[in-house]
Amino acid sequence: MRKAVPYILLLPVMLLTLIFIGGIVNVIIQSLGIIPSLGLYKPTLSYYQEVLSRPDFLSSIAFSLYISFVSSLLAAILGVLVCALLVGNGLAKGKIMQITKIPIVIPHTVVALLIINIFSQSGLLPRLLYALGLISAQESFPSLLFAPNGIGIILAYLWKEIPFVVFFVISIMANISTTLGEAAQNLGASPGQSFRYVILPLCMPAVKNAFLIIFAFSLGAYDLPFLLGATAPKALPVQAFIEYTHPDLLHRPYAMALNSIMFFISLIIVVFYYRLLQGNLKKIER
Amino acid sequence: MELILGNLSVAIDNKLILDSINLKVKKGELLALLGPSGCGKSTLLKTIAGLLPPASGYVMLNGKDATDLPPNQRGVVIVFQDLRLFPNMTVEENIAFPLKVRGIPKGERLEKVHNFIAGVQLQGLEKRKVTELSGGQLQRVALARALAAEPKILLLDEPFSSLDENLRRDMRRLVMDLRRRYGITTVLVTHDRQEAFMMADRIAIMFSGKIVQCDTPKNIYHAPATKAVADFLGGGNYIQGTVKNGQFLSNIINFPVSKPDGQYTALFRVPALKALSPAENPQGEQTKQIFQITDLYYLGDQTEIIAEGSGQQLKLNISSDHSLSIGDKIHIDFDLSQVVLIEE
Amino acid sequence: MKRTMHIDRLGIISKILLIGFIFSILSPLVVIVVWSLAGRWAWPHLLPENFSLRGMQELFGGYSGAMETLFFSIGLSLVVALLAVIIGTMTARALVFYDFYGKRVIDLSTFLPIIIPGTVFAMGINVIFIEMGLSDSVAGVIVAHLICSLPYAIKIMTDITQAFGRKLEEQAAVLGASFRQTMAFITLPSLLPGLIASGCMAYIVSFSQYFLTLIIGGGTVMTFSVKMVPYLQSGDRTLASAYSLVFVCSTLLVFIIFEKTIKKFYRDESRYYFA
Numbered sequence: 034m035r036k037a038v039p040y041i042l043l044l045p046v047m048l049l050t051l052i053f054i055g056g057i058v059n060v061i062i063q064s065l066g067i068i069p070s071l072g073l074y075k076p077t078l079s080y081y082q083e084v085l086s087r088p089d090f091l092s093s094i095a096f097s098l099y100i101s102f103v104s105s106l107l108a109a110i111l112g113v114l115v116c117a118l119l120v121g122n123g124l125a126k127g128k129i130m131q132i133t134k135i136p137i138v139i140p141h142t143v144v145a146l147l148i149i150n151i152f153s154q155s156g157l158l159p160r161l162l163y164a165l166g167l168i169s170a171q172e173s174f175p176s177l178l179f180a181p182n183g184i185g186i187i188l189a190y191l192w193k194e195i196p197f198v199v200f201f202v203i204s205i206m207a208n209i210s211t212t213l214g215e216a217a218q219n220l221g222a223s224p225g226q227s228f229r230y231v232i233l234p235l236c237m238p239a240v241k242n243a244f245l246i247i248f249a250f251s252l253g254a255y256d257l258p259f260l261l262g263a264t265a266p267k268a269l270p271v272q273a274f275i276e277y278t279h280p281d282l283l284h285r286p287y288a289m290a291l292n293s294i295m296f297f298i299s300l301i302i303v304v305f306y307y308r309l310l311q312g313n314l315k316k317i318e319r
Numbered sequence: 320m321e322l323i324l325g326n327l328s329v330a331i332d333n334k335l336i337l338d339s340i341n342l343k344v345k346k347g348e349l350l351a352l353l354g355p356s357g358c359g360k361s362t363l364l365k366t367i368a369g370l371l372p373p374a375s376g377y378v379m380l381n382g383k384d385a386t387d388l389p390p391n392q393r394g395v396v397i398v399f400q401d402l403r404l405f406p407n408m409t410v411e412e413n414i415a416f417p418l419k420v421r422g423i424p425k426g427e428r429l430e431k432v433h434n435f436i437a438g439v440q441l442q443g444l445e446k447r448k449v450t451e452l453s454g455g456q457l458q459r460v461a462l463a464r465a466l467a468a469e470p471k472i473l474l475l476d477e478p479f480s481s482l483d484e485n486l487r488r489d490m491r492r493l494v495m496d497l498r499r500r501y502g503i504t505t506v507l508v509t510h511d512r513q514e515a516f517m518m519a520d521r522i523a524i525m526f527s528g529k530i531v532q533c534d535t536p537k538n539i540y541h542a543p544a545t546k547a548v549a550d551f552l553g554g555g556n557y558i559q560g561t562v563k564n565g566q567f568l569s570n571i572i573n574f575p576v577s578k579p580d581g582q583y584t585a586l587f588r589v590p591a592l593k594a595l596s597p598a599e600n601p602q603g604e605q606t607k608q609i610f611q612i613t614d615l616y617y618l619g620d621q622t623e624i625i626a627e628g629s630g631q632q633l634k635l636n637i638s639s640d641h642s643l644s645i646g647d648k649i650h651i652d653f654d655l656s657q658v659v660l661i662e663e
Numbered sequence: 664m665k666r667t668m669h670i671d672r673l674g675i676i677s678k679i680l681l682i683g684f685i686f687s688i689l690s691p692l693v694v695i696v697v698w699s700l701a702g703r704w705a706w707p708h709l710l711p712e713n714f715s716l717r718g719m720q721e722l723f724g725g726y727s728g729a730m731e732t733l734f735f736s737i738g739l740s741l742v743v744a745l746l747a748v749i750i751g752t753m754t755a756r757a758l759v760f761y762d763f764y765g766k767r768v769i770d771l772s773t774f775l776p777i778i779i780p781g782t783v784f785a786m787g788i789n790v791i792f793i794e795m796g797l798s799d800s801v802a803g804v805i806v807a808h809l810i811c812s813l814p815y816a817i818k819i820m821t822d823i824t825q826a827f828g829r830k831l832e833e834q835a836a837v838l839g840a841s842f843r844q845t846m847a848f849i850t851l852p853s854l855l856p857g858l859i860a861s862g863c864m865a866y867i868v869s870f871s872q873y874f875l876t877l878i879i880g881g882g883t884v885m886t887f888s889v890k891m892v893p894y895l896q897s898g899d900r901t902l903a904s905a906y907s908l909v910f911v912c913s914t915l916l917v918f919i920i921f922e923k924t925i926k927k928f929y930r931d932e933s934r935y936y937f938a
Contacts, residue, residue, distance in 0.1 A: 036763070039761035039763040040757075042756055042757035043753070043754060045750045046754045046769075046773060047769070049750075049806070049809060049810050049813060050769075050775075052788065052806065053776055053784060053788075053810050054772075055788065055791055056783075056784045056788030057779065057784060057787055059787040059791055060783055060784075063787075063790075114680075115680075115681070118680055118681050118684075122674075122677060122678070122681065124681070129681070129685065132689065135688060135689075136688060138867045140867075140870075140871030140888065141873075142871075142873050142888060142891060142892055142895055143695075143891075143895075143907040143910060143911065146895050146900075146904065146907050147691035147692070147695065149900070150900065150904070151691055151694060155706050160706065160707050160708070160709055161709065164709055192688075192691070196688065246777060249777075249780070250777075252780065253781065253782050253783060254781070255873075255874040256873050259874075260892070260895060260896065270780065270782040270874075273782065273786065274782070274786070274874075274878075277786050288786060289786070289787075292782070292783040292787065293783075295780050295782070295783050296779060296780070296783050299783075300779075302778055303775070307771065332762070368833075368836075368837045369836075370836065389836070389842075390833070390837050391835075391836045391837070391839050391840055391841050391842075391844075391845075393837075394839075396838060396839075397833075397834070397837045399834060403830050403831055403833070403834035405831060405848075407852045407853065416835070416840070416848070417838040417839050417840075419848075420835075420841070420848070421839055464838065465838070467838075
């Protein structure tokens with residue numbers, strides 16, 4: 034009886050996990066061209082081959098990787114910087130942290146609007162530059178949104194993700210700073226040296242962790258590239274959804290092949306994440 | 320209420336923590352469970368209270384098997400070492416908790432709580448949050464709350480270990496008072512032998528999951544079952560030897576005993592030895608040997624001497640107004656009425 | 664002397680950077696408040712030329728159905744939050760207090776929905792839901808939202824369950840409290856901050872879901888998020904900002920009410936000792 038207790042407690046979560054895994058398995062099966070309702074039975078890798086040789090699909094993959102990598106890397110660096118500033122000024126708790134939490138609860142769809150309001154060619158920033166005489170016309174402000182450079186999407190992700198990184202890292206950094214950071218300074222390290230040699234290395238696992246989470250999320254997220262992206266290239270999830278909703282149902286396997294590629298990339302991230310977790314455990318055990 | 324443990328074994332994560340414990344605590348008795356930390360004392364308390372399931376064996380309360388009884392129906396209450404007061408409740412609410420869960424009506428509850436608060440001398444602190452109390456006050460709340468549960472058996476898990484010396488003495492006295500008043504069967508876990516000697520009717524000594532001896536404080540002190548028990552009770556000077564034809568023989572001392580032949584260790588506790596200066600005329604045959612002082616430790620009213628002779632090191636105390644120094648030679652008088660013989 | 668000046672300059676720079684950070688969080692939010700009330704605001708004006716209640720009327724006027732959608736959406740997300748808190752608490756107890764076969768696998772798998780993209784899962788699951796009859800249904804949307812919000816609820820509840828451990832529950836049990844009494848008087852009050860936090864987190868994840876709701880709900884299940892996106896795309900910034908503002912404010916309001924209710928419930932509960 035006592036042995037059964039954990040399994041009873043886990044029943045609902047196992048059920049939901051099964052549904053989740055079922056969804057993923059279904060994606061992989063359909064990406065191999067097995068869709069009985071459409072009369073497709075024979076497993077084949079031809080959809081992958083085609084996806085990986087068509088220029089528009091390839092540029093989708095490249096574009097998504099570019100957006101995710103640049104936004105996540107910048108978010109991690111800037112997030113750590115903000116953390117250091119907050120901890121250095123003794124502000125790791127209180128009002129400023131409350132403000133930092135705001136972007137975490139604002140959905141990506143609304144973030145898109147925030148970015149449009151400010152960075153579009155009729156947004157507040159070009160108006161301000163115009164008023165200051167720095168640009169002469171609306172058109173001389175570079176187009177950041179709906180452009181192949183993806184800057185609008187990256188800005189939107191940064192607005193959401195820098196606070197996420199801060200939130201994820203600050204408590205551990207504040208903790209280390211008051212204990213080991215003080216010890217380091219007591220041994221003669223400058224605040225900069227103590228940050229560089231003691232605090233930052235010890236926070237790195239948390240930072241890497243946060244980076245992996247936002248990288249995986251932005252790689253597979255639909256909302257922002259859909260609302261702020263260019264007509265070409267399209268981000269992977271947007272491209273996949275277009276194929277998914279194509280009137281010709283025979284396009285479905287292409288959608289699923291694109292989805293599988295996203296899935297396999299995120300699987301690699303899971304492995305990294307797990308390694309990181311294990312590494313941390315080993316460090317603690319030592 | 321009487322408590323009997325029969326062949327009780329407990330394993331945690333497949334590691335045997337308690338190894339076939341047999342123990343009987345009589346009605347109204349205070350039994351001290353004495354042992355080094357990590358020997359399984361706390362595990363034993365939790366098992367008695369029903370918080371841990373035994374791997375084998377049984378727990379009997381008043382002659383009835385209680386092994387499978389859930390903790391809240393046993394009437395066995397623990398005061399944990401970390402006290403475990405409920406941080407979301409005031410002093411009064413903490414003490415009222417066991418009454419409330421038994422469905423005692425409000426008026427009666429209030430009255431009882433006030434009695435218990437008076438019993439542990441906490442008047443005036445009723446409405447305080449438990450986070451606003453000192454260490455001694457927290458102890459009293461925990462004790463009052465346990466009493467409010469009207470325990471048939473009270474289990475105290477090193478309850479005073481975090482207090483300073485004076486407070487500890489007060490709390491011991493309070494517990495003994497309360498116990499006399501309520502007559503509750505009590506098991507006190509401790510690693511402090513003074514505490515056990517002072518408070519207990521009987522002492523059970525526990526080493527690595529086993530009870531090695533259970534007897535009255537006097538019997539345990541005078542007849543420790545093993546050298547480990549003697550050590551735990553303070554130890555002293557051990558002299559290896561043999562008993563042959565009613566005579567203990569060793570290279571230091573020989574004396575008559577009434578023990579069967581075999582290998583024995585003779586324990587002379589520190590006060591059983593007396594230093595005599597060589598000038599004094601040694602009386603007995605056994606004190607003629609000469610020992611040399613190798614160390615002197617000043618302890619206040621007494622001084623501890625370490626002396627060596629015939630390959631044996633001995634520890635004894637002398638009054639501090641001596642004129643001895645390291646390297647001096649002395650005779651030693653052994654008080655044979657205090658010797659403890661332990662069979663190997 | 665030189666040294667203190669150097670430190671002062673560093674301090675000033677760090678303060679300026681922090682102010683910049685706070686400004687960049689708050690200013691876009693101020694802008695949507697202004698936009699939602701703007702009438703005409705053409706290039707290159709820095710402030711609206713006139714103000715109008717057009718956006719507010721659209722939302723609160725009753726003809727757009729925005730309020731019905733909002734209340735339905737809040738209700739749906741509250742259900743998801745409640746389920747997530749319950750399941751999260753159960754899962755946390757199992758993971759923290761018990762050793763069982765397959766613990767590591769389950770521990771890791773509860774985390775998967777955070778890393779594996781929701782879009783992949785959404786398109787994969789939709790076909791299965793169609794077969795199960797869950798597609799285009801509220802139940803289907805709730806299940807999908809639940810899968811996305813559970814990892815957060817589990818993480819929060821695992822942390823707090825671990826922090827509190829079993830000590831107080833054991834104490835309550837030996838003092839005579841039954842399982843139910845222990846849960847009501849000890850366990851839930853000590854887990855309260857975690858229950859509120861995981862409830863809020865699950866709510867916000869559910870309430871924000873656009874793509875997943877769109878694909879599983881198939882346009883039949885209309886949440887506020889789904890209704891809002893066409894306005895965001897339309898270029899009518901007054902309406903778009905008004906919708907966004909209502910979205911954000913309703914979330915904050917729900918959070919405040921949520922927290923107040925639970926805390927009040929427990930304060931009353933503990934007053935019951937003597938009042």
